[in-house]
Amino acid sequence: MTAPVFAAQPYSGIASFGRVPVASDATGFDVSILGIPYDGSVSYRSGTRFGPRSIREQSLLLWGYNNVLNVAPFKTLAVADLGDVDVFPPDIVATHREIERVASKILTTNSRLISLGGDHSVSLPLLRAHAKKHGPVAVVHFDAHPDTWDSEYSGQRYSHGTPFRRAIEESLIDTSGYFQIGLRGPTNGPEDYLDAARLGAHLITFDEFRRTGIDAVLNEVRSAIGTRPTYVTLDIDAVDPAFAPGTGTPEVGGFSSYEILQLVRGLRGLNLIGFDLVEVSPAYDSSNITAILAANLVFEFLSLVALQKT
Amino acid sequence: MTAPVFAAQPYSGIASFGRVPVASDATGFDVSILGIPYDGSVSYRSGTRFGPRSIREQSLLLWGYNNVLNVAPFKTLAVADLGDVDVFPPDIVATHREIERVASKILTTNSRLISLGGDHSVSLPLLRAHAKKHGPVAVVHFDAHPDTWDSEYSGQRYSHGTPFRRAIEESLIDTSGYFQIGLRGPTNGPEDYLDAARLGAHLITFDEFRRTGIDAVLNEVRSAIGTRPTYVTLDIDAVDPAFAPGTGTPEVGGFSSYEILQLVRGLRGLNLIGFDLVEVSPAYDSSNITAILAANLVFEFLSLVALQKT
């Protein structure tokens, strides 16, 4: 029996993600974890500013070895926790600017970036930073909602319902490799999905997912994306509220925890360059099960990165 | 992108169901929403008196367009929220009389009635009102329990475990079109199910549902009911407590949120005349996921009514 990865039990100590070292500079690390405690643009329940802290705390349950993918990412990879970027609650533009600045700086070190939201608006500056480095990127986007509205609040271009329209307008996304998976629930009208499709996204609703089956969905994603640099964004509300109650705009009728784990694992082999997991809202997270799931999903992504390296 | 159905975000404003107009008279409305905050006859956890308020609050998350059924019920239909009927907690008979009086008055306007419980005893006066208008009705009854006991408390004929026996005794239900779907869990004895069957109900236990499959179940329901006027009663405890913890007598091993959504959608094409959704108990509803599911189920029913009209 090997020694534990972590010296201490999960109830003990100061919680960085997975107890990796806390660093102020990404240099020399394969992967950087960055918290983005911004919830200033959510349309229903607020509170996702506490997402990064809760995910870090629950990440201490991750014992280190991935038995499905047969990899020990914390051993294979040099991972650092860079703490949280500064955010300015009343000013989304200043906040996005700071996120982009910090993310860009990390990416210059060739560290991969895993970001913990925060609301989904933060994917826009993250995509800006990644596209600055890689050019327009393929995106696998797990979500209950397309987040491609033009404006969610009167006259406001930036909020958690608009980042992917903005990202496409800014040519950050290579839409030939852009998949939205898990869409469901009421929308403002048929235009919500039609607009997303017109913008170039490939929509896979939850209904289609269940009809088609996970293998077919993953095959479609893999064959369309190929070897393109691929960014993964995972809104935890893609998951059914039974499995992920701690979020701001829950949609019933979604993925089980096992399905979302399989979906992320199923991205194995893609050229993965970055990941964000957003919209975990701890004040609504009965028994912390959402944060535990989120920590596991980050662990799966880390495992995929570790497999790329090996 | 169309304008939102709702002018305000879901956290904002005074909550009528789906922000439809509040009215004191159903005249001129295709559908009336009525709250029935009565929880005086429950056998375990009380609190479903707060069900209507919580469902209304969470209904503000319903953006308006049903992407599976391709209909916008709040646009197709004139819907009103009639507020809550007066109830008298210590007196079930007086309460039922008032429910029947108010429901009957609404039905005379030719508005369809969607009722938000409250405990399941309220289906009895609702069925009285509907049968007064339509004669004995077919009933699709989603529930973990048959609710056809003769008496739940010594000498008490009326309570949340007896309404459908009373309704059959009073010839309110056309039992050739009466389905109980989702039954499971321990009962007092084999008689509980046998009695329900002897009274004329078609029982589809959860076990049978999973063995048979949803399509076969829905086909059986549709072919047996045909074009009869059909009332739908949905006890939220039909759903597994993981998906609907906020209820009074939870039974493990039940429907997922996706299954119950499919089941309600699957009633498309029936001659639907009324609907109640009962037993949502907010004090036990961690993170409000039960009320969100309930609001969505009402939305699906509204969508079916909208399709009938179009």
Added chain:
Amino acid sequence: MTAPVFAAQPYSGIASFGRVPVASDATGFDVSILGIPYDGSVSYRSGTRFGPRSIREQSLLLWGYNNVLNVAPFKTLAVADLGDVDVFPPDIVATHREIERVASKILTTNSRLISLGGDHSVSLPLLRAHAKKHGPVAVVHFDAHPDTWDSEYSGQRYSHGTPFRRAIEESLIDTSGYFQIGLRGPTNGPEDYLDAARLGAHLITFDEFRRTGIDAVLNEVRSAIGTRPTYVTLDIDAVDPAFAPGTGTPEVGGFSSYEILQLVRGLRGLNLIGFDLVEVSPAYDSSNITAILAANLVFEFLSLVALQKT
């Protein structure tokens, strides 16, 4: 025994404040209740956007007659609930502009305005509207914190820690009649209180309150303010977290519920022109006791207004 003010029990019906009529225009009402569901500038726990809804819901417990002040404000006064002002979470400036616009419009009708926050930043546009009508106003400010920082987030002038510095800079407050009552807890430095004092506020810390006694405090306030038009702003975190846990930046060692009730009642006789109650955060409000206290404090203020009229 008189008939109840409210026809229905508190668990029943759609909740306007105290079941007063919902109106879109303040004309003809002595008092208007306005919700401001904005929490975009808080520095710790978010969620006060749900404050207005929760206070309205708990206000149904207010039976109508004030036994200490011997007045029935809902009978003496014509009170309306104007619902919630539109807010734009990612944009504090646009939000403040809309609050000021709506508040100003209400004040032109000569209706008094009682506002339910929302975070404390909303007092700034509310003071703008009141000062536009009355000129610089006396302010009785109950709070654990002075809220007179120059900037809470790098480069941001507007947030829930700065409104009263801004208001003084904009000459909205007649500082000779400006009292901050209940201050306590750690601050950034001695400058926090010194700055507030230099800006003109009369500071009464919680320690001084307990040493001096409530009568002396109220006498000081009354004699300093005299007949000036007086605005009252009450941050619920003035109250100890045992009595008001549902707030964003709790400070231990504060007022009991009885003390804050006495303090508000003790403003009797002042020339009261407006009131806001802010920072109720329902997601942290175990058992709703904070919202119940908030509803009672609004009721006390309404009672004071009713006494002015009689």
Added chain:
Amino acid sequence: MTAPVFAAQPYSGIASFGRVPVASDATGFDVSILGIPYDGSVSYRSGTRFGPRSIREQSLLLWGYNNVLNVAPFKTLAVADLGDVDVFPPDIVATHREIERVASKILTTNSRLISLGGDHSVSLPLLRAHAKKHGPVAVVHFDAHPDTWDSEYSGQRYSHGTPFRRAIEESLIDTSGYFQIGLRGPTNGPEDYLDAARLGAHLITFDEFRRTGIDAVLNEVRSAIGTRPTYVTLDIDAVDPAFAPGTGTPEVGGFSSYEILQLVRGLRGLNLIGFDLVEVSPAYDSSNITAILAANLVFEFLSLVALQKT
């Protein structure tokens, strides 16, 4: 150091009150504990049906010796837990009849009865049983509300807002020794208190309590009551919601836990014949502090009875 009264730690075992023996007959016991899990007549939050179970569970924290009164009631007295009386949620009259029947039977054994509610309506049948034995009794009634309405729901004579009017009408109470202590909060009108006074109750509002002081209040009670047989009824909402959040109709601005303990202890020397503690509602009892307080108040009453015996 003596052996613990209880063999097991409080987390262990099946919870009778204070681990006293469970019995089906009161004969031979000085005091009987009886649960009354009826919440069918409450006007706001339901759930006090779970009060007896929660109080029993928390009573295991009572180590046995009263250090203020210097008595060990579980040693001085033979105490039994008779379990819960049968209640019939939809029928208050049948429920009251059963409560009276069971209570009367217990009282014929000369066991004193301590009842755990349940809502306050249960005091009526309890007073019937006690008055049958003792004639009209003096009553010390701790409450935020007078509970002397004539009717709380249209046409309903019995509910948790009317028991003491009914009891006076039925001559169960010797009103010359009837004190209502702790009244506060909004009422329907001045008539609520005036009616209670006209019916004969001595009203001591919370304001008067704080002005007069506890010693004066207790002296007044003792001198008015003298040696009359005295029944004590304690609605936990007499206590401030900070100290007793787990109740159905919380009123802010009430007793602290220390004050209510002192008040009950202060009844020492009265001729105490019975006690009920009502309106504990566990679903709203954050961290069980209300049930812990309730268990302690029962313990204080037991201590007073023990002192009477010694």
Added chain:
Amino acid sequence: MTAPVFAAQPYSGIASFGRVPVASDATGFDVSILGIPYDGSVSYRSGTRFGPRSIREQSLLLWGYNNVLNVAPFKTLAVADLGDVDVFPPDIVATHREIERVASKILTTNSRLISLGGDHSVSLPLLRAHAKKHGPVAVVHFDAHPDTWDSEYSGQRYSHGTPFRRAIEESLIDTSGYFQIGLRGPTNGPEDYLDAARLGAHLITFDEFRRTGIDAVLNEVRSAIGTRPTYVTLDIDAVDPAFAPGTGTPEVGGFSSYEILQLVRGLRGLNLIGFDLVEVSPAYDSSNITAILAANLVFEFLSLVALQKT
């Protein structure tokens, strides 16, 4: 309709398991229920000491007849609740000794023992007691984790992560009939599973379960075990946290409530000699759904025992 098994409603009375008689001696009972409120060795969230009490409370929802297995175990079997064994939180060795002593005494009466944990360390003394009687036993072990570490805390042989290694070392388990079902989640390394396999356990991970299907899994278990005396140990964390949030070390991606019910029912026909259900932690059990599931799983096991007898 038969009379209810239980005289009272589930909210009423003092809760033994299923309202069976409380006894201090197992003699004459077919089955004994024993609580083991020990949580002294858990590695993350503590609190499972309250598991037995919560399971007992929720067991009152079990109406008595198993409709899937067609048996009424409380009628077929004489069942007693023996209360809780004494535990000594700071001393695991003394606690295990007392558990073994009490369990052994029960087993000498030929009563079967069903134990309610408590943390999983308690299975070790329980297996000691069962093996003393039956020799090495086959074990069906439902769990997310193998619990076969050599040491979880530096130098500590006994804790909730090690009982099955100890049991194998002590020859309590016939490993040719030892199945671990439901394993998943990160481990310390590949050795965790490899070690369990080397020790002799048959591992069926959750992934394999879903790929293979429940019938194949059950067939494998039954054919390997045959007629050997079989002990069943069920760690509730085998179930997904959505269905069983109230546990100490939740692992996402596990069984639904329906699957675990089917798995336990699927053991029908085995020579079942004992059962424990461990790791229910009520402080994390939103809405009690974990305890309700646990009570139902005990009921299924009782049903299997009843079928053995008939």
Added chain:
Amino acid sequence: MTAPVFAAQPYSGIASFGRVPVASDATGFDVSILGIPYDGSVSYRSGTRFGPRSIREQSLLLWGYNNVLNVAPFKTLAVADLGDVDVFPPDIVATHREIERVASKILTTNSRLISLGGDHSVSLPLLRAHAKKHGPVAVVHFDAHPDTWDSEYSGQRYSHGTPFRRAIEESLIDTSGYFQIGLRGPTNGPEDYLDAARLGAHLITFDEFRRTGIDAVLNEVRSAIGTRPTYVTLDIDAVDPAFAPGTGTPEVGGFSSYEILQLVRGLRGLNLIGFDLVEVSPAYDSSNITAILAANLVFEFLSLVALQKT
């Protein structure tokens, strides 16, 4: 206005206590913060193992300047957070040994030690470490319970109810300067207090505190202790559960948050050498108000130490 002590808002970043540096060695720091996540010996609710993490998280609300004592302890003192000591849940003796070892090592650096529990048993090894350096120390002990039992569990010398008897037996405490303040609630018998007194403790029950007044109590403490090296141990259950619900063995009728703040501040001028704050149990801490109070009490102690230095 000075710059904030903390660069980030309280919702942001990885939480060391008050954002002081995390260090593995106390050398060079005036004060070391040490978490002790051990809850293995509690007699009721477990969970205080999460106390240190929760107190650290809420400590981010401490803005840095103490307005009552006029000192900025984080500026005056070099403070480090040493993280958590390793604990071994099933073995109290090994755990205590490790606590003593780590604490002793810290004390050799001349850093003062502030420990965050964990249950009250941890005060024993902490006193061993302090007495090793200072000889027998004066102790100011705030608690609802004397914690001087001889044995709490059969045959167990060490647990959270016995540390101060052990400490006196081991001559760690100079009992002429040993005060227990806040005692109340039921005990096993009169011996509990008598034993504590016989052992040498000066007992000040809560009743005496309220009768005598805080100034007299503090004067008595100060004059008895004089300049002796003084250790302060604060069991959060000294505080009333309304203000500190998050603890394991709550006793009603205790200190308010303001009173405990005044008591700790009132130790100004004593020769303070160490401090522990124990028994914060986050799973029962509605809205985190207990942890917020605990963080403030640590801040007050830090302020006292800062005043000693200046």
